Amino acid sequence: MTKSLSPDYLRLTSSSKIYIAGHSGMVGSAIWRNLESKGYKNLIGRSSKELDLRNQTQVETFFEKEKPEFVFLAAAKVGGILANDTYRAEFIYDNLQIQNNVIHQSYVNGVKKLLFLGSSCIYPRDCHQPIKEEYLLTGELEQTNEPYAIAKIAGIKMCESYNRQYGTNFISVMPTNLYGPLDSYDLETSHVLPALLRKFHLGKALENNDWDTIRADLNNNPIKGINSSNSQDEIIEFLTNHGISFIKENSVVINLWGTGTPLREFLHVDDLADACTFLMESDQNSLSPSSLFLPSLYNIGSGEELSIKDLAFMIKKIVGFHGEFQFDTTKPDGTIRKLTDISALNTLGWKYKIKLNDGIIKTYERYLKI
Numbered sequence: 001m002t003k004s005l006s007p008d009y010l011r012l013t014s015s016s017k018i019y020i021a022g023h024s025g026m027v028g029s030a031i032w033r034n035l036e037s038k039g040y041k042n043l044i045g046r047s048s049k050e051l052d053l054r055n056q057t058q059v060e061t062f063f064e065k066e067k068p069e070f071v072f073l074a075a076a077k078v079g080g081i082l083a084n085d086t087y088r089a090e091f092i093y094d095n096l097q098i099q100n101n102v103i104h105q106s107y108v109n110g111v112k113k114l115l116f117l118g119s120s121c122i123y124p125r126d127c128h129q130p131i132k133e134e135y136l137l138t139g140e141l142e143q144t145n146e147p148y149a150i151a152k153i154a155g156i157k158m159c160e161s162y163n164r165q166y167g168t169n170f171i172s173v174m175p176t177n178l179y180g181p182l183d184s185y186d187l188e189t190s191h192v193l194p195a196l197l198r199k200f201h202l203g204k205a206l207e208n209n210d211w212d213t214i215r216a217d218l219n220n221n222p223i224k225g226i227n228s229s230n231s232q233d234e235i236i237e238f239l240t241n242h243g244i245s246f247i248k249e250n251s252v253v254i255n256l257w258g259t260g261t262p263l264r265e266f267l268h269v270d271d272l273a274d275a276c277t278f279l280m281e282s283d284q285n286s287l288s289p290s291s292l293f294l295p296s297l298y299n300i301g302s303g304e305e306l307s308i309k310d311l312a313f314m315i316k317k318i319v320g321f322h323g324e325f326q327f328d329t330t331k332p333d334g335t336i337r338k339l340t341d342i343s344a345l346n347t348l349g350w351k352y353k354i355k356l357n358d359g360i361i362k363t364y365e366r367y368l369k370i
Contacts, residue, residue, distance in 0.1 A: 012040075012070055012113070012281050019044040019068035021053060021102050022075030026182040027117060027175075030273035031072050038277065044068055054097035063105040071106050071114040072276060073099060073155075077148075078119075081257070081334050083189035084145035092147035099155040103170065107162050114170040115280055116159050118152035120265075120299070120340050121145050122174060130341035133174070133297045142335045156297060171279060176301035176340050180269035180363055185221045187242045193266060196312055197364060199254050200319040203244050206236075207252040207323050220370045243328075252323040258333035260309030265301050265339050268354040268363075275300045278350045299340040302352045318360050 012018075018035065022028035023045030035043060044066055052058050053075050077094040084091055099116065106114045123131045124139025136156070141149045159170035179193040187195060198221070205213040214235065215228035226238040236246050243255035279298065306314075312325055354362075 014039050015042055016040070016069050017042045017044065017067070018070045018072070019066065020072045020074060021098075022073075025074060025076075026178065026180065026184075026269055027272065028072070028074035029182055030180065030269040031074060031276055034270070034273035034277050053101055054094060056097075056101050059101035059105050060108075063109040067109055068106075069112050070280060071102065071111050072280070073102050073114060073116045075102070076117070079184070079189040080191045080195065081144050081332060084148050085332075088147040091145075092151050095148060095151035096154060099151070099158065103155065103158050103162065106170070107166055107168050112169060113280060114159070114168070115276055116155050116170060116172045117276070118156060118172055118174045119148070120174050120176045120301070120338055121149045121335070122152050122156065123338070125335050127338075129337055130303070130339040131299070132341045133299055133344065136297070144332055144334055172297045173276060173279065174297065174299050174340070175272045175275075176265040176267050176299070176338070178267055178269045178272060179359065181366055183269075183363070185367070187223060192264065192308060193311065193315070193360070194363075196256070196315045197319065197360070197367065199242075199244055199256075200316050200321040200325075201364075201367070202239060203252045203254050203323055204319055204321040206239065206244065206246055207250050207321070209250070252321075254321070254323065254325040256308070256312060256325055256327050257331035258308065258327055259329050260307060260312065260327045262308050262333045262335065263305045263337045263339065264308060264311065265303070265305045266311075266356055266359075267300065267302050267352060268359040271302075271352040271354050272300055274353075275345065275350050278348075279345075282348065298345050299342050300345060301340040301342050302356070303340070303342045303346075304356070305337070305339045306356075314357060315360060318357070318364055 018040060020028050020032050020043060023032050024047055032043060032045065046062065051062055075098050077091055079087070103114065103116065120131065121142060123135055125142040126139055127135050137153070156172045159172050162168045163170055177191060177193065183194040184190040185194045185198045187198065202214060202217060205217070211232065218226060218228045226235060240246065245253045245255060247253055316325065
C-alpha cells in the first residue's frame with residue numbers, strides 16, 4: 001500500500017541535498033549547470049573513480065554517508081548503433097547494475113524523490129507515431145540496441161514497482177536523441193549527430209589540406225589506433241576506414257551509415273536538463289492526478305523530426321564542408337522513425353527552447369574550442 005506524501009515534504013528547495021549520479025557526463029553536467037543557475041547550491045557528485053555505481057557495497061556506503069534528499073539518475077553506459085550492437089553485454093550489465101544499486105539505495109535511505117533517465121529506444125521498433133508513453137511494451141524492440149533498451153525498461157519498472165510497494169516518489173523520463181556540450185565524438189561509438197559533425201569537420205580540414213587542424217583534432221579527441229604523430233598517409237588510410245575518403249587532391253567524400261531516410265528527433269541537452277529540473281520541482285500529485293501509483297513516465301523532446309539525410313545537409317552547411325557525402329546502404333538504419341509525443345509534458349507548461357540549427361551552431365563552436 002502506498003503512503004500519503006505531503007507536497008511540502010516532497011518539494012525541492014534551494015537548500016535540498018541533491019545527488020546527480022553521472023554529474024560529469026553529458027546529461028548529468030547539464031543538470032548540474034541548470035540547478036546551479038536556479039540557485040541550488042547543495043549538489044553532490046562523484047566521479048566513476050571515486051564511486052563505481054556498479055558496485056553494490058560502494059553505493060550502499062555512499063548513500064548511508066551522504067543521505068541525499070533528491071536524486072537525478074543520469075549515470076549510464078551510452079553509445080550509438082555500432083557501440084550498442086557491438087558491446088551488448090556491457091550495455092545491459094552496466095546499466096542494470098547502476099540503476100539497481102542507485103534506485104534501491106534511494107529507497108533504503110529515504111530519498112524524497114528520484115528522477116530516472118532512460119531513452120526513447122525503450123519503445124517498440126514499429127511503434128505508432130508519435131510515440132506516447134502508453135506504448136511501452138506493446139511490441140518488439142529494435143535489435144541493434146535491445147540490451148540497452150531492456151535495461152532501461154527494467155529501470156522504469158523498478159521505479160514503478162517501488163512506488164507501488166513502498167510508496168516511493170520515483171519518476172522516469174524518456175529523452176529523445178540528445179546533443180550538446182560534453183557529447184562523445186568517438187567515430188566508432190558516438191551518436192549520429194556528433195559523429196556527422198566530426199566527420200564533416202575532418203573532411204573540411206582534409207579538403208583544405210589543413211593538417212594542423214587534423215592533428216589538433218586527433219590530439220583533442222583521441223581515436224584508438226591513430227594519433228597526431230602518425231604520418232599523413234597513415235592518417236588518411238585510417239580516416240578512409242572511418243568513412244572520410246580522400247579521393248584526390250581537394251576532393252573528399254564522407255560515407256554515412258544506412259539509407260539516410262530514417263527520421264529522428266533531436267533535443268539540446270540543456271533543454272533536457274531544464275525539463276528534468278522542472279519535473280523535479282513540480283508537485284508530483286499535480287502531474288499525474290489520474291494515476292493510482294505516482295509518479296509516472298514522461299517523454300522529453302522537441303516534437304519535431306527530420307531525416308538523417310537532411311541532418312547531414314544541415315551539419316555540412318554549418319561546418320562549411322564543400323565535398324560530397326554518400327550513404328552505405330549495407331549498414332543498418334536502426335529504427336525508421338522515432339518521434340515522441342510530448343503533449344503530456346507540454347500540458348504541464350514545459351516546452352523546449354533551443355532550435356536544432358541554432359543548437360548545432362553552438363555545439364560546433366564549442367567543439368572548435370576543445
